[in-house]
Amino acid sequence: MANQHAAPVFLNLLRIRFPVGAVTSIAHRISGVLMFLGLPLLIYLLDLSLQGPDGFARAVEYLQCTSLRVASTVIAWSLFHHLFSGIRFLLIDTGTGVNLQQARRSAWLVNIAGLAMALIYLWRVL
Amino acid sequence: MSRPTHGLRDWLMQRFSAVYLGVFLLYLITHFIRHPQPTYQQWHAWISHPVMSIASAIFIIAVLVHGWVGMRDVVLDYVHSLRLRLLVLALIALVFIACGLWALQVLLVAAR
Numbered sequence: 001m002a003n004q005h006a007a008p009v010f011l012n013l014l015r016i017r018f019p020v021g022a023v024t025s026i027a028h029r030i031s032g033v034l035m036f037l038g039l040p041l042l043i044y045l046l047d048l049s050l051q052g053p054d055g056f057a058r059a060v061e062y063l064q065c066t067s068l069r070v071a072s073t074v075i076a077w078s079l080f081h082h083l084f085s086g087i088r089f090l091l092i093d094t095g096t097g098v099n100l101q102q103a104r105r106s107a108w109l110v111n112i113a114g115l116a117m118a119l120i121y122l123w124r125v126l
Numbered sequence: 127m128s129r130p131t132h133g134l135r136d137w138l139m140q141r142f143s144a145v146y147l148g149v150f151l152l153y154l155i156t157h158f159i160r161h162p163q164p165t166y167q168q169w170h171a172w173i174s175h176p177v178m179s180i181a182s183a184i185f186i187i188a189v190l191v192h193g194w195v196g197m198r199d200v201v202l203d204y205v206h207s208l209r210l211r212l213l214v215l216a217l218i219a220l221v222f223i224a225c226g227l228w229a230l231q232v233l234l235v236a237a238r
Contacts, residue, residue, distance in 0.1 A: 029196075029200060032193075032196045032197070032200070033197070033200060035193075036193055036196075036197055036218075036221075039189075039193075039221070039225045040221075040225060043225055043228050043229045043232065046229070046232055047228070047232045049166075049169065050169075050170060050173065050232060050235070050236045052166070053166040056166035056169060056170075057166075079151070083148060083151055083152075086144055086147075086148060087148060090141065090144060090145070090148075093141070125158075125162070
């Protein structure tokens with residue numbers, strides 16, 4: 001009796017297989033938290049860039065240094081992943097693309113699109 | 127503490143703010159694709175345009191609402207000790223309020 005109702009406990013993080021939708025979902029959370037952490041940096045850069053031509057030039061220059069290239073690329077990934085997966089969640093909320101096959105396909109699309117946009121940001125924008 | 131009825135309200139706020147944030151971000155992205163690498167004058171003129179100023183101020187408020195509900199949900203899921211939870215939530219609220227005021231001030235100064 002006790003055995004019948006006990007949930008299986010299997011929490012080896014290295015061996016748990018995440019379905020693609022779970023990756024999209026947890027990445028939505030992680031990207032949200034990363035943007036929260038990046039908020040002061042973004043406002044600082046906006047502030048600096050609007051303080052006159054010198055401040056603008058400095059903000060552009062800061063974005064070229066290695067640490068800010070890394071940080072801003074992480075924030076860009078966060079933004080794009082959060083945006084794309086957010087649109088996906090809103091569509092699923094309204095009943096669009098709910099069946100498993102469609103949901104898996106859109107999860108793959110969102111995960112790849114977020115990474116692709118981050119790479120475009122790194123190579124073409126920075 | 128929050129009453130059970132607040133769940134639906136927060137859920138709706140999260141989605142309404144999400145729609146505004148999404149539309150604004152898609153506009154930002156298309157703007158940057160169409161006008162890459164602006165000069166300072168172009169940058170400043172764009173942000174200080176009255177329509178853009180107001181849309182950006184609403185964006186900041188939407189970020190505060192959306193970010194608060196999201197961060198609070200994350201804390202409620204992972205921080206179980208009541209004391210620590212209150213402390214972390216208070217710190218997050220402080221960061222959001224400070225960032226919101228700072229960003230609005232930046233917009234106001236630019237629009238002057």
